[in-house]
Amino acid sequence: MIINRHDYIEGIAPFIGQPLVKILSGVRRCGKSTIFEMLKEKLLASGIEKKCIISKRYTDMDIAQNITAKQMYDELVCESKDNEYSYLILDEIQEISGWEKVVNSLLEKGNFDIYVTGSNSKLMSSEISTYLTGRYVQIPVYTLSFREYLQFKSKSQLSKRELLNEYIRFGGFPIVALNEYESNAAYQIVNGIYYTVVSRDIVNRHRIHKQELFDRVVKYVVENTGKTFSANSISKFLKSENRQLSNESIYNYLRWLEQAFIIYPCRRYDLQGKNILKTQEKYYLADISLKYALFGYNRNMLDAVMENIVYLELKRRGYDVYVGKLGTKEIDFVAILRDEKIYVQVCVQLPENSDRETSNLKDIQDNYPKYVVTLNDLDVGNDEGIKIVHLQDFLLQDRWI
Secondary structure, eight states: OOOOOHHHHHHHGGGTTSSSEEEEEOSTTSSHHHHHHHHHHHHHHTTOOGGGEEEEETTSTTSOTTOOHHHHHHHHHHHTTTOSSEEEEEESGGGSTTHHHHHHHHHHHSSEEEEEEESSGGGGSHHHHHHHTTOEEEEEOOSOOHHHHHHHTTTOOSOHHHHHHHHHHHOSOHHHHTSOOOHHHHHHHHHHHHHIIIIIIIIITTTOSOHHHHHHHHHHHHHTTTSOOOHHHHHHHHHHTTOOOOHHHHHHHHHHHHHTTSEEEEOEEETTTTEEOSSSOEEEESOTHHHHHHHOOOGGGHHHHHHHHHHHHHHHTTOEEEEEEETTEEEEEEEEETTEEEEEEEOSSOOTTOOHHHHHHHTOOSOSOEEEEESOGGGOEEETTEEEEEHHHHHHOSOOO
16 A cells, blocks of 8 residues: 655655756665655656656565676666656665766766665765766655654544554554554564664675674664763763773764664754854654664653654754754754744653743744643643644644744
C-alpha cells in the first residue's frame, strides 16, 4: 500500500524537467523509495510514456555485483536510446563507485531528467560539488511527521490524542506505522534498521576494527540525545569504563553517524553576539524509536523524546535549527528560515512555582514568535505573548509565524 507523502512530491515538483539532479537523502527505510514510486505515478499521470521512465534500484539482486560506473552509464544510455527524453529514477545510487561521473555525463547530454536517492550524505560531498557544480538540488527525507502518521493511521478508531501517544511510543518509520505492532516487535524492526546502518553502512564502509568501542560511542550518543557534549566528554566517559579512544576517532565516528543520517547535529547560537558557536553542540536522532530500540521505552525519556520530535518537525519544514544561548540561559531551539525566526522551549509540563520555561523566552528582546510546547493540557495558554501549546497542536499547526 502506497500512502502519498504529498509534501515531498510538492517539493520535487518545481524541479521536474529542469537540468538539475534531484537528490533525495535520508536514513534507511524513511520512505525515499516510496516517494520515487509516487513520482513515477505523477509523471505517468502527466502524460509521460512509461518507456521514458527508467527506474533502477542499486540494491536489488538483479543488479550485477560490483557493477562499474562505465557499465552503469552504458546500461542507462542503452535503455533510453529509443527515447527523445528520459526520466531516470536511480535508487540507493551510492552503492556504485563513481556514480557522480555517470550522473554528470548523463546530465551534460541534455536529454535526461535525473532523480537519485541515497542513505549516505556522501551524496553531498565535495566530489559532487566538483562534478555537478551547482547543478543539483537536495531534498532531505525524514521519517513520518505526526501529520503523515495520522494519514497512515486514517482507518484507526483511536483519537488524535491517542495516536499522538502512539507516535511518541513508536516513532515515525513508515514500515512500523503501516502495521499494528506490539512495542517489542516494533522496536525489533527498528533495531534491524539500526544494525543495518551501523554494521553494513558504517563499520564495513569505514573498516572500523574496534567495533565494540564504536558501538559504545553510538550508544552513548543515543542515550544522551538532546544533551550538550563533546568528543572530550565522550573520551572521559570511556576512560571511566577503562576504555580508551582518541578524540580524532570519536569525531570520525560522529561524522560517519551524521553521514548515515542516524544523528543530526544542532549547534549553539549566541543570541547576543548573533554568531554560531563551535563547541558543545547537541545531537538528535533520525527517529526517536532508535532510542527505544537500544534502551527500551522509559517515561523518564519523555523530555528528550519531545525535544527530538520538535527538532525534526522544525527541520522538516525547512528551518535551520540551533540551541539558543542567552548569557547563562539556554533556549531549546532557535529556528531560522530566511527572514523568519521562532523560539521554542519544550517540556512535558511547566514546573510548579517556577517560570523557568517562560522567563528564558521573556529575556529575548525581539518580537519573533515564542512558544512553549508541552504535553499538559492544563498548561496551555498565553503568558505575556508567549504561546504555550500542546505538542499535538504545535505539530499540526500549518504555520508558526
